[in-house]
Amino acid sequence: MEKPAENEKTKGNSRSLNFIEQIIEEDIRNNKNEGRVHTRFPPEPNGYLHIGHAKSICLNFGIAEKYNGLCNLRFDDTNPLTENVEFVDSIKEDVRWLGYDWGDRLYFASDYFERFYEFAVFLIKKGKAYVCDLTPGQIAEGRGTPTRPGRESPYRNRSVEENLRLFSQMREGMYGNGEKVLRAKIDMASPNMHMRDPVMYRIIHTDHHRTGNKWCIYPTYDFAHGQSDSIEKITHSLCTLEFEVHRPLYDWFIKELEIFPSRQIEFARLELSYTIMSKRKLLQLVEEGYVMGWDDPRMPTICGLRRRGFTPESIRTFSEKVGVAKRDNIIDVALLEHSIREDLNKRAPRMMTVINPVKLVITNYPEGETEEVEAPLNPEMPEAGERKYNFSREVYIEREDFMEEPPGKFFRLAPGREVRLKYAYIIKCEEVVKNEYGEITEIRCVYDPETRSGSSKSNRKVKSAIHWVSVDHAKPVEIRLFDRLFNKEDPDDTEEGKDFKSNINPESLKVMEGYIPSGTGPFKPLEKIQFERLGYFCADPDSTREKPVFNRTATLKDTWAKIKNKG
RNA sequence: UGACCGAUGGUGUAAUGGCAGCACUACAGGUUUUGGUCCUGUCAGUCCAGGUUCGAGUCCUGGUCGGUCAACCA
Numbered sequence: 001m002e003k004p005a006e007n008e009k010t011k012g013n014s015r016s017l018n019f020i021e022q023i024i025e026e027d028i029r030n031n032k033n034e035g036r037v038h039t040r041f042p043p044e045p046n047g048y049l050h051i052g053h054a055k056s057i058c059l060n061f062g063i064a065e066k067y068n069g070l071c072n073l074r075f076d077d078t079n080p081l082t083e084n085v086e087f088v089d090s091i092k093e094d095v096r097w098l099g100y101d102w103g104d105r106l107y108f109a110s111d112y113f114e115r116f117y118e119f120a121v122f123l124i125k126k127g128k129a130y131v132c133d134l135t136p137g138q139i140a141e142g143r144g145t146p147t148r149p150g151r152e153s154p155y156r157n158r159s160v161e162e163n164l165r166l167f168s169q170m171r172e173g174m175y176g177n178g179e180k181v182l183r184a185k186i187d188m189a190s191p192n193m194h195m196r197d198p199v200m201y202r203i204i205h206t207d208h209h210r211t212g213n214k215w216c217i218y219p220t221y222d223f224a225h226g227q228s229d230s231i232e233k234i235t236h237s238l239c240t241l242e243f244e245v246h247r248p249l250y251d252w253f254i255k256e257l258e259i260f261p262s263r264q265i266e267f268a269r270l271e272l273s274y275t276i277m278s279k280r281k282l283l284q285l286v287e288e289g290y291v292m293g294w295d296d297p298r299m300p301t302i303c304g305l306r307r308r309g310f311t312p313e314s315i316r317t318f319s320e321k322v323g324v325a326k327r328d329n330i331i332d333v334a335l336l337e338h339s340i341r342e343d344l345n346k347r348a349p350r351m352m353t354v355i356n357p358v359k360l361v362i363t364n365y366p367e368g369e370t371e372e373v374e375a376p377l378n379p380e381m382p383e384a385g386e387r388k389y390n391f392s393r394e395v396y397i398e399r400e401d402f403m404e405e406p407p408g409k410f411f412r413l414a415p416g417r418e419v420r421l422k423y424a425y426i427i428k429c430e431e432v433v434k435n436e437y438g439e440i441t442e443i444r445c446v447y448d449p450e451t452r453s454g455s456s457k458s459n460r461k462v463k464s465a466i467h468w469v470s471v472d473h474a475k476p477v478e479i480r481l482f483d484r485l486f487n488k489e490d491p492d493d494t495e496e497g498k499d500f501k502s503n504i505n506p507e508s509l510k511v512m513e514g515y516i517p518s519g520t521g522p523f524k525p526l527e528k529i530q531f532e533r534l535g536y537f538c539a540d541p542d543s544t545r546e547k548p549v550f551n552r553t554a555t556l557k558d559t560w561a562k563i564k565n566k567g
Numbered sequence: 568u569g570a571c572c573g574a575u576g577g578u579g580u581a582a583u584g585g586c587a588g589c590a591c592u593a594c595a596g597g598u599u600u601u602g603g604u605c606c607u608g609u610c611a612g613u614c615c616a617g618g619u620u621c622g623a624g625u626c627c628u629g630g631u632c633g634g635u636c637a638a639c640c641a
Contacts, residue, residue, distance in 0.1 A: 015581090015589090016580085016581050016582075016588095016589090017581095018580085018581095022583085042641090043641095044640085044641050046640090046641080076641065078640095078641080079640065079641075081640090082640075082641090135639095136638075136639055139638095139639075140637070140638080140639095143637065144637075145569085145637050146568095146569055146570070146636060146637060147568065147569040147570090147637095148569085148637090149569095150637090177639090178639065181639055190570090191569060191570040191571085192570065192571075192636080193570090193636055193637055194636075196637090199638090199639050201639085202639035203639080204639080218639090220638090220639070220640085220641090221640070221641050222641095224641095225641085241572075241573090241634080241635070242634095242635060242636080242641095243635095243641090244571070244572060244635070244636090245570085245571065245572090245635065245636050246636090247571095248571095266572085268573090268634095273578080321579080321580085321590065321591075322579065322580085323579060323580045323581085323590095324580090325573095325579090325580070326572070326573060327572090327573050327574065327633090327634090328573075328574095328633075328634060329578085329579060329580090330578075330579085331578070331579060331591090332577085332578045332579075332591065332592065334578085334591060334592060335578080335579075335590080335591050335592085337591095338590090338591060338592090339591095341603090341604095345603075345604060346604095350601080352601095375600090379599095379601085379603095379604075380604070380605095409602095411602080412602090420600055422600060422601075423600070453600065459600095461600095462600085464600085464601090464602075465600040465601070466601090467601075530601085530603090532601050532603085533601045533602085533603070534601090535603095556601070556602090556603045556604090557602090557603065557604090558602070558603085559602050559603090560602045561602090562593095562602095563602080
């Protein structure tokens with residue numbers, strides 16, 4: 001038999017196993033489920049997927065892949081009040097975009113409603129379930145508290161015949177919403193609240209996005225999830241920690257129903273610093289206009305990250321790096337940023353772009369002349385070829401690349417100083433022109449014609465090389481600079497009487513008017529590119545042919561910013 | 568003041584009774600026509616108290632701290 005643990009080790013590139021993989025490998029060793037591994041990703045179609053879901057998706061599909069198993073996509077659609085097809089579609093799109101394939105195994109809990117009904121009848125006949133007429137308030141009250149046992153319902157000992165009749169009438173629509181429920185008969189004194197006769201079915205006279213008006217009774221999570229797992233012969237049902245207390249009930253239903261025993265294993269959900277993950281709060285940001293929509297590039301949603309310029313690969317490696325364990329954790333958002341930089345550094349072509357321009361004139365360069373210079377498309381990938389730039393007498397440079405009175409550690413352009421205009425010539429600043437407000441409007445320099453990049457005398461060292469775009473060959477673009485949405489590592493850490501929105505970063509979006517070299521593009525939506533020395537960007541779908549729009553995905557690591565901020 | 572779960576550098580995550588390792592961050596240096604990348608190095612950790620053992624991050628007991636559970640949500 002295959003022994004993945006040993007293979008991993010002998011390959012020499014082994015990553016130690018997380019606790020779920022350890023369980024799975026032991027199950028395989030014991031030939032449990034004939035060595036089969038089958039997982040599932042079970043979203044409820046009532047919202048958009050976020051980076052926390054991505055961890056679960058990568059875990060479930062990743063494990064199936066690793067152990068030559070299968071992973072189903074199953075919608076947990078048991079509550080018609082909150083679910084709809086739009087969410088089903090967006091979720092499918094996001095999972096597919098992440099690079100996972102559920103083959104022909106797209107399932108819906110609602111596909112099993114008839115089976116669930118039969119399961120319920122089976123339990124009633126077994127004397128393990130009963131119809132209860134108590135109101136929601138009475139049920140809650142009768143359940144007790146975590147420290148006080150509950151009280152048995154007066155309807156608990158109805159006869160099997162009566163329960164069968166009543167349950168059938170529930171299905172036929174003879175009762176209104178909330179009038180009756182079907183409950184499991186377990187133990188009202190259990191220390192586990194979920195075992196105190198939990199509700200299995202409730203009456204909801206609402207059409208379902210898939211079953212229409214066929215049903216007016218719907219199973220609860222507890223009476224649907226484990227049963228779905230079992231029907232699909234899921235071997236390892238991975239979910240987050242808050243479901244740990246549901247596990248005894250999950251197991252109880254499987255045992256009493258005498259069906260395939262899937263095993264539930266819980267892991268800690270992903271939390272990210274400077275970010276919120278709650279569906280409710282994300283909805284609030286959208287509805288109250290703090291962001292432009294669910295796919296706003298500042299949102300931690302999959303569609304937001306996609307529009308921000310993240311790649312599926314970067315999210316997958318991120319999910320790998322965060323690990324899987326049972327303790328609560330808050331991942332440093334810097335790890336997410338690292339993951340996208342690592343990926344884009346290897347694959348994103350480079351281009352010089354100026355986002356905060358100031359004009360620079362080379363006084364000894366002939367007017368009206370243009371020459372072409374060449375630069376590697378990507379120094380990490382020499383085979384990718386070159387990009388050509390037009391160079392002329394006037395260029396835009398980045399305002400931050402010039403300082404009139406530079407501190408010691410600043411080694412870019414300043415009066416009397418030399419720098420290289422990247423891939424072109426070394427220039428020297430001779431004069432600064434200002435307007436009536438004292439703002440710099442023009443920097444005047446001379447260039448050394450012998451220092452053209454690539455020429456024999458070009459190896460003279462200067463302290464830095466700055467990027468530029470020729471004024472006569474510049475195309476204006478909109479550039480959206482995104483920063484983290486919240487100022488606080490924990491956005492829920494607020495002053496008395498305030499909520500998480502008080503921690504919103506007012507500078508999370510800055511819109512700039514910059515220049516790219518004319519003749520570049522058109523850019524495909526979401527096309528990735530590194531603006532040299534500035535960061536990774538992608539073309540926003542808002543782009544038009546006349547006016548491209550770029551989103552900043554991430555800055556480059558910026559040691560100068562650190563020095564500057566230290567003063 | 569119940570049941571269950573958890574606790575290893577700043578943040579994550581390994582070590583399965585035998586040298587506390589890896590990644591991110593931070594810091595320092597080297598290379599560099601991106602203050603990027605890459606390379607080298609540095610700081611930094613087993614919640615506490617007992618016990619078992621030749622040997623404990625790991626096992627046992629007790630505590631401390633954190634989380635979860637009282638929807639007809641999932």
